[in-house]
Amino acid sequence: MSAPQPPSAYYPPPSAAVRAGSFVARVLWTVIPVVSVGLLGWVPAVHVARRRRTPASWWWLAGMVAGMVGECVLVYLVPGDKHGNAEAGAGAFALSYLITATVYAWRGCGPGPARRRPEAAPYPNPYPHPGYGSAAWPPAAFGSAPSTPYPAPVVPAVPAAAAHAMAAEIQADLRELRGFLGGEDAR
Numbered sequence: 715m716s717a718p719q720p721p722s723a724y725y726p727p728p729s730a731a732v733r734a735g736s737f738v739a740r741v742l743w744t745v746i747p748v749v750s751v752g753l754l755g756w757v758p759a760v761h762v763a764r765r766r767r768t769p770a771s772w773w774w775l776a777g778m779v780a781g782m783v784g785e786c787v788l789v790y791l792v793p794g795d796k797h798g799n800a801e802a803g804a805g806a807f808a809l810s811y812l813i814t815a816t817v818y819a820w821r822g823c824g825p826g827p828a829r830r831r832p833e834a835a836p837y838p839n840p841y842p843h844p845g846y847g848s849a850a851w852p853p854a855a856f857g858s859a860p861s862t863p864y865p866a867p868v869v870p871a872v873p874a875a876a877a878h879a880m881a882a883e884i885q886a887d888l889r890e891l892r893g894f895l896g897g898e899d900a901r
Contacts, residue, residue, distance in 0.1 A: 728825075736825055743823040747815035752808055755815025756782050762822035774818065781811045 726734070747755035756778040763771040788804035872880075 721854075740820065740823045744816055744819045747812060747819055752785055752812040752815055753782060755811060756851050758815070758819035758823055762818070766822075771822070778815060778818070781814070860899075 743758045743761060746757050756775065759771075759775040759778040765776045783802075785808045788807050
């Protein structure tokens with residue numbers, strides 16, 4: 715008989731259908747910059763930024779929008795000389811932006827890194843349920859000196875006469891409230 719194995723620290727791999735759907739979505743996000751000749755290269759960056767929610771992904775989105783604006787300015791607004799040098803520079807920039815947007819869409823829209831399972835707490839529950847023993851506070855994980863267990867809660871005893879007086883006062887308040895609300899006759 716073999717010893718039980720500890721559970722894996724990673725989630726199980728996705729099924730074949732999930733992987734296929736992920737691949738199709740990745741291809742579709744990657745096709746957007748290619749089909750639009752780079753004009754919509756920022757759209758997959760929006761998807762990546764919303765999915766990842768990291769500052770780096772938002773900076774990439776800002777760079778993609780700036781690159782698209784730069785591409786439009788260079789391709790459509792810069793006049794070329796008789797040798798076509800300006801068009802060549804604009805075309806090279808547009809091509810490099812198209813390649814960058816396509817590669818970023820392929821890498822960014824793919825599966826993320828393997829997610830780890832959350833680990834157990836490094837120290838015991840500092841607030842145990844009463845009646846199930848007590849725990850020392852602060853726990854030894856904090857590197858403190860040995861401490862004493864929680865003290866038992868002390869509830870002061872209320873004299874019987876005071877308890878009856880409080881109950882009578884509450885009943886009188888409830889009767890008065892019933893009278894205000896139009897309920898049963900206040901007795």
